[in-house]
Amino acid sequence: MREDLRQFVEPRSVVVIGASAVEGKPGHEVISNILANEYGGKLYLVNPKGGEILGIAVHSSIAQLPEGIDLGIIILPANATPQAILDCTEKGIHHFVLAAGGFAEVDEHGEELQKKLISIIKEKGLRVIGPNTSGHTSTPHNFTSTFFPEGKIRRGKVSFIAQTGNFGTHTLKYILTGEHFGVCRVFGLGNKIDIDECDALEYLADDPETTAIVMYLESFKRPQLFMALASEVTRRKPVVLLKGGATDAGRKAAVAHTAALASEDRIVDGLLRQAGVVRIYDYTHLILAAKGFSMLPLPKGNGVSFSAPSGAMLVVLSDLCIRMGLAVPDLAPENNRRLQEISPPYIRMRNPVDIWPAATTHGVEFGYREGTEAVLRDPNIHAVVPVLMLTRKTGIPSYDFIVDLAHKYPEKLILVTFSADKECMEECKAYLEPRGVPTFPDIEQPFEVLSILYRCYQAMHRPR
Amino acid sequence: MREDLRQFVEPRSVVVIGASAVEGKPGHEVISNILANEYGGKLYLVNPKGGEILGIAVHSSIAQLPEGIDLGIIILPANATPQAILDCTEKGIHHFVLAAGGFAEVDEHGEELQKKLISIIKEKGLRVIGPNTSGHTSTPHNFTSTFFPEGKIRRGKVSFIAQTGNFGTHTLKYILTGEHFGVCRVFGLGNKIDIDECDALEYLADDPETTAIVMYLESFKRPQLFMALASEVTRRKPVVLLKGGATDAGRKAAVAHTAALASEDRIVDGLLRQAGVVRIYDYTHLILAAKGFSMLPLPKGNGVSFSAPSGAMLVVLSDLCIRMGLAVPDLAPENNRRLQEISPPYIRMRNPVDIWPAATTHGVEFGYREGTEAVLRDPNIHAVVPVLMLTRKTGIPSYDFIVDLAHKYPEKLILVTFSADKECMEECKAYLEPRGVPTFPDIEQPFEVLSILYRCYQAMHRPR
Numbered sequence: 001m002r003e004d005l006r007q008f009v010e011p012r013s014v015v016v017i018g019a020s021a022v023e024g025k026p027g028h029e030v031i032s033n034i035l036a037n038e039y040g041g042k043l044y045l046v047n048p049k050g051g052e053i054l055g056i057a058v059h060s061s062i063a064q065l066p067e068g069i070d071l072g073i074i075i076l077p078a079n080a081t082p083q084a085i086l087d088c089t090e091k092g093i094h095h096f097v098l099a100a101g102g103f104a105e106v107d108e109h110g111e112e113l114q115k116k117l118i119s120i121i122k123e124k125g126l127r128v129i130g131p132n133t134s135g136h137t138s139t140p141h142n143f144t145s146t147f148f149p150e151g152k153i154r155r156g157k158v159s160f161i162a163q164t165g166n167f168g169t170h171t172l173k174y175i176l177t178g179e180h181f182g183v184c185r186v187f188g189l190g191n192k193i194d195i196d197e198c199d200a201l202e203y204l205a206d207d208p209e210t211t212a213i214v215m216y217l218e219s220f221k222r223p224q225l226f227m228a229l230a231s232e233v234t235r236r237k238p239v240v241l242l243k244g245g246a247t248d249a250g251r252k253a254a255v256a257h258t259a260a261l262a263s264e265d266r267i268v269d270g271l272l273r274q275a276g277v278v279r280i281y282d283y284t285h286l287i288l289a290a291k292g293f294s295m296l297p298l299p300k301g302n303g304v305s306f307s308a309p310s311g312a313m314l315v316v317l318s319d320l321c322i323r324m325g326l327a328v329p330d331l332a333p334e335n336n337r338r339l340q341e342i343s344p345p346y347i348r349m350r351n352p353v354d355i356w357p358a359a360t361t362h363g364v365e366f367g368y369r370e371g372t373e374a375v376l377r378d379p380n381i382h383a384v385v386p387v388l389m390l391t392r393k394t395g396i397p398s399y400d401f402i403v404d405l406a407h408k409y410p411e412k413l414i415l416v417t418f419s420a421d422k423e424c425m426e427e428c429k430a431y432l433e434p435r436g437v438p439t440f441p442d443i444e445q446p447f448e449v450l451s452i453l454y455r456c457y458q459a460m461h462r463p464r
Numbered sequence: 465m466r467e468d469l470r471q472f473v474e475p476r477s478v479v480v481i482g483a484s485a486v487e488g489k490p491g492h493e494v495i496s497n498i499l500a501n502e503y504g505g506k507l508y509l510v511n512p513k514g515g516e517i518l519g520i521a522v523h524s525s526i527a528q529l530p531e532g533i534d535l536g537i538i539i540l541p542a543n544a545t546p547q548a549i550l551d552c553t554e555k556g557i558h559h560f561v562l563a564a565g566g567f568a569e570v571d572e573h574g575e576e577l578q579k580k581l582i583s584i585i586k587e588k589g590l591r592v593i594g595p596n597t598s599g600h601t602s603t604p605h606n607f608t609s610t611f612f613p614e615g616k617i618r619r620g621k622v623s624f625i626a627q628t629g630n631f632g633t634h635t636l637k638y639i640l641t642g643e644h645f646g647v648c649r650v651f652g653l654g655n656k657i658d659i660d661e662c663d664a665l666e667y668l669a670d671d672p673e674t675t676a677i678v679m680y681l682e683s684f685k686r687p688q689l690f691m692a693l694a695s696e697v698t699r700r701k702p703v704v705l706l707k708g709g710a711t712d713a714g715r716k717a718a719v720a721h722t723a724a725l726a727s728e729d730r731i732v733d734g735l736l737r738q739a740g741v742v743r744i745y746d747y748t749h750l751i752l753a754a755k756g757f758s759m760l761p762l763p764k765g766n767g768v769s770f771s772a773p774s775g776a777m778l779v780v781l782s783d784l785c786i787r788m789g790l791a792v793p794d795l796a797p798e799n800n801r802r803l804q805e806i807s808p809p810y811i812r813m814r815n816p817v818d819i820w821p822a823a824t825t826h827g828v829e830f831g832y833r834e835g836t837e838a839v840l841r842d843p844n845i846h847a848v849v850p851v852l853m854l855t856r857k858t859g860i861p862s863y864d865f866i867v868d869l870a871h872k873y874p875e876k877l878i879l880v881t882f883s884a885d886k887e888c889m890e891e892c893k894a895y896l897e898p899r900g901v902p903t904f905p906d907i908e909q910p911f912e913v914l915s916i917l918y919r920c921y922q923a924m925h926r927p928r
Contacts, residue, residue, distance in 0.1 A: 024857060078810075105775075106810040149857035164776030170853050170884035178886030216776055244776055249792045250783035253775070253816060281787070283780045284906045311569075311717070312628030312680055312708055316747045319714035323745070328713045346542075346570040352717060389634050393488060393613035420634035422642030441905070442748045 004127045005195075005203040007095040009138045009185060011070035012041045014145075015093070017062065017084050018075035019045035021053050026099060026147035027075040028053065030135070036151045037142045044069060062087040071095045073135070073145045078102035081131065082116050089124050097145045098130030103191055105132055118193050126194070133190030134165030137172070139183060140209045146188070148173065156182030158290045159210040161200045163189045163217045163244075167286070175287060180433035181294035184210050196221040198229055205233040212237055212293035212456075214286055218244040218254040220268075227275045234276030238298065238456035240289045241277050243268060276459035278452060285448065288440075292449040295438040296413045298457040299382040299450060303329045305375035307353035307368065309389035309419060313443065314352040317385075320444060324451035328352055329380040338374040342367065351375060356389065364389075365397035372402070376409045382454075383413035385446045390424035399428060403435045413453070415439075415446035468591045469659075469667040471559040473602045473649060475534035476505045478609075479557070481526065481548050482539035483509035485517050490563060490611035491539040492517065494599070500615045501606045508533060526551040535559045537599070537609045542566035545595065546580050553588045561609045562594030567655055569596055582657050590658070597654030598629030601636070603647060604673045610652070612637065620646030622754045623674040625664045627653045627681045627708075631750070639751060644897035645758035648674050660685040662693055669697040676701055676757035676920075678750055682708040682718040684732075691739045698740030702762065702920035704753045705741050707732060740923035742916060749912065752904075756913040759902040760877045762921040763846040763914060767793045769839035770910075771817035771832065773853035773883060777907065778816040781849075784908060788915035792816055793844040802838040806831065815839060820853065828853075829861035836866070840873045846918075847877035849910045854888035863892060867899045877917070879903075879910035 014034070020027030027047070031054050034043055045053055050060035059065055062084065072093045074084050078100040085096060103114040114131070121128050129136055135145035139155035148169035154176055160167055160183060168186040175183065185207065187200045197217055204210045213233070220226050230239060245254040246265045272279055280289060304326045308314050321328050331339075331351045339349035342358040353375060359367030368386055375381050390396060406414050416432060416439040418425040429439040440446050478498070484491030491511075495518055498507055509517055514524035523529055526548065536557045538548050542564040549560060567578040578595070585592050593600055599609035603619035612633030618640055624631055624647060632650040639647065649671065651664040661681055668674045677697070684690050694703055709718035710729045736743055744753060768790045772778050785792050795803070795815045803813035806822040817839060823831030832850055839845050854860060870878050880896060880903040882889040893903040904910050 029857070102810045106812065110810065149855055162776070164774060166774030166776050166883070170773060170855070173855060173884040174886060177884075178889075216780075218776070218779060242780065244779035244783065246783045247786035249786050250779045253779040253782045253792075282784070282906075282908050283777065284908055309634060310628060310630030312626070312630050312682070313747065315682060315708035315714050315717040316680075316706065318717045319708065319710045320746070322711035322713050328717075346566045346574065348570065391613055391634070391637060393493070419630070420637040420641075422638060425642075442746075444746050444748055 015044035030147040068092040075099045101132040128194040130190040133188040137186040154182030157211040159185040161215045215241045230275035278455045301382040303380045306385035307355035308387040309356040364395040369401040391421045479508035494611040532556040539563040565596040592658040594654040597652040601650040618646030621675040623649040625679045679705045694739035742919045765846040770849035771819035772851040773820040828859040833865040855885045
């Protein structure tokens with residue numbers, strides 16, 4: 001199995017069946033993506049019209065292809081897909097990405113077609129991602145089979161398994177345009193007639209490039225195997241799952257989407273917990289969890305400190321921490337003392353940290369720097385969230401001190417969030433994130449991420 | 465009482481005691497804000513040094529002021545505040561905003577000072593906002609007493625009551641720089657030794673400029689009166705509350721913040737529910753709820769439709785709706801039929817709406833426009849969330865159709881969210897929001913807002 005997956009993840013040669021000269025068509029965009037990612041293997045194109053697309057010669061039939069290409073990407077209508085696969089097998093191609101929708105997820109005719117596909121792949125011993133998939137991505141190999149206009153896909157260390165096309169397409173586009181982290185492998189499973197979440201999970205478990213796994217699933221094809229695999233991998237790598245179809249309304253939508261029959265949610269929940277899979281509920285958390293895994297270590301405990309420019313935020317964020325399973329512990333006396341030293345005498349300093357009096361007395365940078373280091377030093381504190389209050393008039397700190405502190409305390413987590421001027425927040429994000437410090441526009445988000453990361457840490461160290 | 469509040473909200477003349485020539489100091493910024501907001505009344509300044517600040521002559525003592533100024537803003541250290549008040553009363557000033565912190569929220573000396581203040585205001589019959597307040601704002605009167613560098617504050621129809629300085633300061637700054645809606649009145653209550661949430665609520669209840677009330681409180685000074693007032697006003701205007709100190713950790717932080725002793729949370733919860741106050745839990749929801757009230761009517765039911773470019777989003781958002789107390793009802797046959805007409809035959813169209821096949825067949829604009837109108841027409845649908853998938857390569861719609869539909873169906877709510885390219889999302893926001901259509905960067909947020917607005921509608925129509 002691992003060898004089969006390797007053919008997808010590290011193909012030495014690839015053919016696009018249904019290559020198109022028309023910009024915007026999937027059969028064109030997939031080529032454009034492969035080129036933009038500077039794929040190092042051999043790329044073949046097939047289209048009956050022949051000619052040349054994006055500088056690459058086009059074969060007018062599958063029969064003209066050389067023998068033994070590693071991977072076939074078939075971007076043809078559903079009806080034409082089975083024959084194209086059969087033709088490819090004649091040329092020794094055994095691994096396929098099937099882009100077409102219009103199978104079991106739509107109607108009876110599609111279901112028939114899907115059965116036909118399944119019997120072909122069984123008979124010929126093929127391995128298939130899809131159908132109804134938007135492709136897969138493997139940045140360490142500079143390769144992608146997605147037909148969504150991505151351009152160069154930033155390399156990262158978090159991998160995704162998604163029973164949907166949209167993760168590896170427009171959500172990935174958001175990550176590339178709105179965030180500073182990258183991705184490692186992305187499997188868009190589609191209708192998963194062959195390769196499913198178990199295959200992908202098994203591969204990623206031993207993939208040295210993958211340090212964390214984020215999943216979106218609507219169903220479990222082999223639930224027992226999945227739970228067994230997950231039980232093992234979650235002791236070594238964080239695994240986070242958004243399970244679509246947790247409600248009746250969601251299940252109804254899931255049938256229309258990937259023909260998936262979702263299971264009773266409470267049972268699923270118990271099994272996932274046992275298997276150490278950390279469950280999330282918001283789509284946005286797929287992105288935020290990945291951001292956390294990409295830029296932070298796991299917290300070794302749930303002790304959090306935060307410094308805010310406002311008493312109300314200290315109150316509300318304390319409430320939030322408790323709701324999220326985090327703690328806001330008291331500091332060791334020497335660290336309280338340091339906080340008191342930098343603050344006016346009329347403020348009683350403690351955790352959480354009321355930072356603005358220190359910032360107004362000694363300057364914004366000094367206040368946040370000294371305040372943040374005082375709590376980073378504390379043995380009960382595993383993660384620190386500075387809420388930076390940013391306006392030009394009240395003073396913008398140099399953000400280097402945050403980068404320096406992140407390096408000085410590598411086992412502790414620093415997550416930055418903001419208040420006040422939007423433009424300053426965006427400048428701060430643009431400075432800090434390429435330097436490895438994550439920022440979050442909403443003040444709740446760092447705590448949501450911390451909660452997910454801490455639950456992963458707990459899962460990793462759960463009793464056997 | 466209403467007359468007293470009017471002195472704060474519509475002062476004809478104002479004096480700043482502790483005016484400062486030094487940019488960045490609170491005693492300077494408050495003047496700068498008053499000027500930036502083009503306050504139409506008379507503005508006096510007092511500082512022992514005399515001279516001129518920002519073009520305004522400075523009186524060197526309170527004794528030199530004319531008689532009967534409506535409102536005194538005292539920006540002096542805590543110790544100097546009581547005497548300044550006494551001096552002001554000699555000149556017939558009876559209404560004050562007290563900016564200084566350093567009272568009961570810090571230590572015993574502060575508590576003594578606060579007691580002294582209370583006895584002065586009782587003896588002299590004064591009305592006071594604060595101490596430990598960052599001021600108040602009244603955009604219909606072009607006035608603010610905040611000392612946080614805001615500049616011109618955008619006028620709106622939602623008013624805020626906040627037992628914290630940060631709402632009317634840096635959170636307001638965020639609203640002004642990151643959003644397109646404005647505010648009406650903002651009361652930063654501080655330690656509320658005199659004017660409290662009841663006074664403010666009573667005023668806003670009959671304030672014709674205020675259409676919705678958003679509150680942050682850490683304690684109830686007069687709980688019974690508050691619940692009685694709220695019971696009445698919530699039948700006419702939405703009232704939303706974030707109650708800080710819902711947990712022990714939060715309560716501990718609240719004592720340090722405003723010396724507030726928070727009450728048992730479950731009891732509070734029941735009383736608020738009876739009074740029709742809609743409770744929220746995230747600080748960010750203070751902003752999002754205000755955005756909803758500013759740009760949308762209340763939904764007359766909980767029926768939601770959304771169109772997304774991805775089956776997974778349809779599934780996850782269906783789950784989310786159910787969790788949020790919203791419904792995803794079936795459409796009337798003629799509306800399903802319209803959706804089917806614009807879509808390829810292999811997709812079974814229904815609510816929620818899988819819009820991308822129509823968008824790829826007929827163009828992004830046509831797909832979203834026709835898809836959105838088909839569901840807006842439906843009697844079971846009260847709110848519609850188009851999830852716009854935006855990249856230049858897949859095509860950017862003209863957003864006018866959304867503005868047009870919002871005008872054509874004024875009783876229905878349209879909330880826009882996004883997927884894919886961050887830059888395109890920001891352009892869309894910049895186009896739609898000044899034209900009255902709210903947008904939200906995270907796909908969960910429109911549903912969170914809808915849930916809050918629908919709960920307000922329910923509260924307004926609850927049985928007596």
